[in-house]
Amino acid sequence: MAERTRTDRLDQPRDNRRRLSRPDTDNFGRFAEAFARFMGTARFLLWMTVVIVVWVVWNAPWGPDRPRWDGYPFIFLTLVLSLQASYAAPLILLAQNRQESRDRVQQERDRRADAQSHADMEFLAREVASLRLGLGEVATRDFIRGELRELLEMLEHDPDSSPEEPPA
Numbered sequence: 481m482a483e484r485t486r487t488d489r490l491d492q493p494r495d496n497r498r499r500l501s502r503p504d505t506d507n508f509g510r511f512a513e514a515f516a517r518f519m520g521t522a523r524f525l526l527w528m529t530v531v532i533v534v535w536v537v538w539n540a541p542w543g544p545d546r547p548r549w550d551g552y553p554f555i556f557l558t559l560v561l562s563l564q565a566s567y568a569a570p571l572i573l574l575a576q577n578r579q580e581s582r583d584r585v586q587q588e589r590d591r592r593a594d595a596q597s598h599a600d601m602e603f604l605a606r607e608v609a610s611l612r613l614g615l616g617e618v619a620t621r622d623f624i625r626g627e628l629r630e631l632l633e634m635l636e637h638d639p640d641s642s643p644e645e646p647p648a
Contacts, residue, residue, distance in 0.1 A: 515572075540552070
């Protein structure tokens with residue numbers, strides 16, 4: 481008698497869990513975004529309107545005699561539109577959630593960049609203030625020109641006089 485493997489033994493429970501691969505949520509999310517983007521276009525609304533008008537005209541009781549698949553109250557059309565809405569709503573919500581996550585990440589990046597810019601501006605403002613304070617003690621070009629003009633005028637009026645010593 482051949483030896484039984486572990487899966488053939490009756491005293492061992494079977495693993496009945498299905499081994500399904502996990503769906504790629506990123507691909508599904510991209511599909512949801514593309515679907516939501518398409519549903520928000522005029523092209524989608526135009527095609528949906530054309531399909532509904534053709535459906536109603538074909539199945540209308542007042543048209544020529546032909547095979548109809550959905551009579552006057554258009555129950556099957558209502559079912560199709562309800563199914564479309566029941567799938568569209570979660571896909572649109574998924575697309576919105578993904579966009580919200582991207583917006584949150586972008587907002588955090590912007591906040592960090594704003595904080596860095598604010599810190600840089602404060603640093604530059606302090607540097608400019610310290611330069612202004614330092615320049616307050618330095619003779620400027622206009623000040624030196626003015627002093628030289630006064631000396632020149634004084635020498636032109638009285639060439640023998642010596643310039644006054646500035647008070648210390």
